[in-house]
Amino acid sequence: MKPRVKLQSERLADKAYAILRTQILKGELPPGHALSVPELSRQLGVSRSPVREAVLQLVADGLAQEEARKGAVVAHFGxxxxxxxxxxxxxxxxxxxxxxxxxxxxxxxxxxxxxxxxxxxxxxxxxxxxxxxxxxxxxxxxxxxxxxxxxxxxxxxxxxxxxxxxxxxxxxxxxxxxxxxxxxxxxxxxxxxxxxxxxxxxxxxxxxxxxxxxxxxxxxxxxxxxxx
Amino acid sequence: MKPRVKLQSERLADKAYAILRTQILKGELPPGHALSVPELSRQLGVSRSPVREAVLQLVADGLAQEEARKGAVVAHFGxxxxxxxxxxxxxxxxxxxxxxxxxxxxxxxxxxxxxxxxxxxxxxxxxxxxxxxxxxxxxxxxxxxxxxxxxxxxxxxxxxxxxxxxxxxxxxxxxxxxxxxxxxxxxxxxxxxxxxxxxxxxxxxxxxxxxxxxxxxxxxxxxxxxxx
DNA sequence: AGTCTACATATTTCATGTAACATGTCAAGG
DNA sequence: CCTTGACATGTTACATGAAATATGTAGACT
Structure with a gap:
């Protein structure tokens, strides 16, 4: 058997999701703030694909809201x-x-x-x-x-x-x-x-x-x- | 103002999602059936990107289940x-x-x-x-x-x-x-x-x-x- | 036979190119 | 002044390329 310690998920999409989720819940990304995929991809230093997946996950979790062809923003609730x-x-x-x-x-x-x-x-x-x-x-x-x-x-x-x-x-x-x-x-x-x-x-x-x-x-x- | 009648969402990702969701609920895609992105992309005649989004949405809805690096399958519940x-x-x-x-x-x-x-x-x-x-x-x-x-x-x-x-x-x-x-x-x-x-x-x-x-x-x- | 390795195949995952679309600016025309 | 429209900028949405990974199969070795 392999001595492989654990082998995390290690997916960039998951990491990006975790980072964004934390930032949102901490208030560092305030409600209404745009979640631009190219922008975040630059900041996180990964390509757009995993970032896009992360944003979709946030939308599914209700932490972000998306309008078709306008992109997602951090959820802002009334x-x-x-x-x-x-x-x-x-x-x-x-x-x-x-x-x-x-x-x-x-x-x-x-x-x-x-x-x-x-x-x-x-x-x-x-x-x-x-x-x-x-x-x-x-x-x-x-x-x-x-x-x-x-x-x-x-x-x-x-x-x-x-x-x-x-x-x-x-x-x-x-x-x-x-x-x-x-x-x-x-x-x-x-x-x-x-x-x-x-x-x-x-x-x-x-x-x-x-x-x-x-x-x-x-x-x-x-x-x-x-x-x- | 534009005479544009309605302008649907028309996103391929949404269409793919709707199709797959229907097939799953109808039983045409039975529980456990693999949701291979390249395969579905071929069948639906669109590229892999919108199909991937559709599958992610299904996972978020609990109609599919995904294991990292192994792909998604139609949810099968015990x-x-x-x-x-x-x-x-x-x-x-x-x-x-x-x-x-x-x-x-x-x-x-x-x-x-x-x-x-x-x-x-x-x-x-x-x-x-x-x-x-x-x-x-x-x-x-x-x-x-x-x-x-x-x-x-x-x-x-x-x-x-x-x-x-x-x-x-x-x-x-x-x-x-x-x-x-x-x-x-x-x-x-x-x-x-x-x-x-x-x-x-x-x-x-x-x-x-x-x-x-x-x-x-x-x-x-x-x-x-x-x-x- | 049974186990292991190497290869072949298909898929996921990440990266990137590109057309369509949305939006802000700014100058021309009413 | 207010509207209109061309342009510039940035993004989404879709397509596609390519490396890493999982999995099945056949052959070699014990």
Whole structure:
């Protein structure tokens, strides 16, 4: 047999995709920014083919939007879009948590616990960046609880879109703490293997997020509302 | 202004995608069948570029599966996969129907009614092919009830995957009739604007489908279980 | 026979050429 | 002033070339 260590995917298309995805989620490529294939190909130092594939993948994931013969841009969501994404997330995550209440392993719960402890720290340190990261992890972990790869994948995709859609949403410390406490309530119900309670706790979480988003509409800016 | 009538997308990549998608859902390209880009490019009479894009789109939609450097094949789902897809569909469609109970327009309900009438006909005529078509339409319409494009899109994608996954599932007439009656129960609850009842009715529908699928495991064949 | 190597074939993957198309600028004409 | 249209620039969309890779087959060696 070959001593070949691992042999990664090593496809340039995958690498380009990973780079672009990270840049988008980090905000380095802001919503609305053009994803010009020749331009990116120059910046990344590869030909246009793998870049084109990467952009197509981003479009499929909902992180970019494309108009025929006009190219793709980093997805920019309006208020209406954000609300729809949240609604879909709620449906999927609540279902995941319901199933997870019986299917979750001790390890699953330990991971959730670990993430929440890290999240507590980010609040103490008023580290908004860090909070977002733990929030991402927590919600994606909720997807894994179902032990259903289809659900898990969709939860992950929508959480990323949500991250992009709510990017600029104002988050004061009080809101962050609220979110953390609601996360804890979900986890507590899961540890008690109480599916309905976990579902209710998560629904409350989403309800508050939606409300705070809508109220934030007061001090709004433009809402391009990309969906037609 | 231009008198240009409409100017379709007209992109070869989109056309190729539409053709392949149709062939897959019709069963002309059976699960597991290789989707060789040069081969398809020859058959469709276009170059490899648009075909490659079409195949990537199919992979993104879950109708094809790809392994790096080995190419894509028409998705072939095992029993486990089918159950997971059904679980995800249930989550999304139930959510859609819950929202739809209040949001559905008279037109939405009329469309559902129309599809169910057509479905009744397919049963009388023992037209399995036709039944599948109306089933597809009915469930996709359930997705539109939410008036949430994100949910609607996911419901549609999963219904297509489901169609592929359950392709060979035995369907005797009795089962078809059962499905039809359950569809009617959902519609009745929707017309009464009774969200919990509509949700329960749809859950029953899915529960029976899952059970009949699992019992069909007895007279089973191989179940490749593509997910790893 | 059974295993391994070399070759042949087909495909993926990346690269690049090119026509059609979109868009901004700018100057001429209403 | 405002519109029109030619031009310049950059991109998409499609086609095609070429290297790296996977896979099947036949023959050589144990």
């Amino acid at each position: 208020l209406e879009d954000a609300l729809q994404i949240l609604e879909a997330r709620e449906a999927l995550e609540v279902a995941s948590v319901r199933l997870g209440a019986t299917r979750a392993t001790a390890k699953d719960l330990a991971l959730l616990n670990h993430v929440l402890q890290a999240q507590a720290k980010t609040i103490q340190e008023a580290d908004l960046e860090g909070y977002q990261a733990t929030d991402l992890k927590f919600h994606k972990l909720l997807g894994t609880l179902s032990h259903n790869l289809v659900l898990e994948r969709m939860v992950g995709l929508l959480k990323d879109q949500s991250h992009l859609a709510l990017e600029s949403a104002a988050h004061d410390l009080a809101q962050l703490e609220r979110g953390y406490l609601e996360h804890q309530a979900v986890l507590a119900a899961l540890e008690a293997r109480n599916a309905p309670q976990a579902a209710r706790a998560l629904q409350k979480h989403f309800k508050r997020i939606r409300e705070s988003l809508e109220s934030w509409l007061a001090s709004d800016q433009t809402q391009p509302s990309t969906s037609k | 029993l486990e996969d089918a159950l997971q897809i059904l679980e995800a569909r249930e989550a999304l469609e139930v959510a859609s129907v819950r929202l739809g109970a209040t949001r559905a327009t008279a037109k939405d309900l009329a469309l559902l009614n129309h599809v169910l009438q057509a479905q009744a006909k397919t049963i009388q005529e023992a037209d399995l092919e036709g039944y599948q078509a109306t089933d597809l339409k009915f469930h996709k319409l359930l997705g539109t009830l939410s008036h949430n494009l994100v949910l609607e899109r996911m419901v549609g994608l999963l219904k297509d995957q489901s169609h592929l996954a359950l392709e060979s599932a035995a369907h005797d007439l009795a089962q078809l009739e059962r499905g039809y009656l359950e569809h009617q129960a959902v519609l009745a609850a929707l017309e009464a604007r009774n969200a919990p009842q509509a949700a329960r009715a749809l859950q029953k529908h899915f529960k029976r489908i899952r059970e009949s699928l699992e019992s069909w495991l007895a007279s089973d064949q191989t179940q490749p279980s593509t997910s790893k």
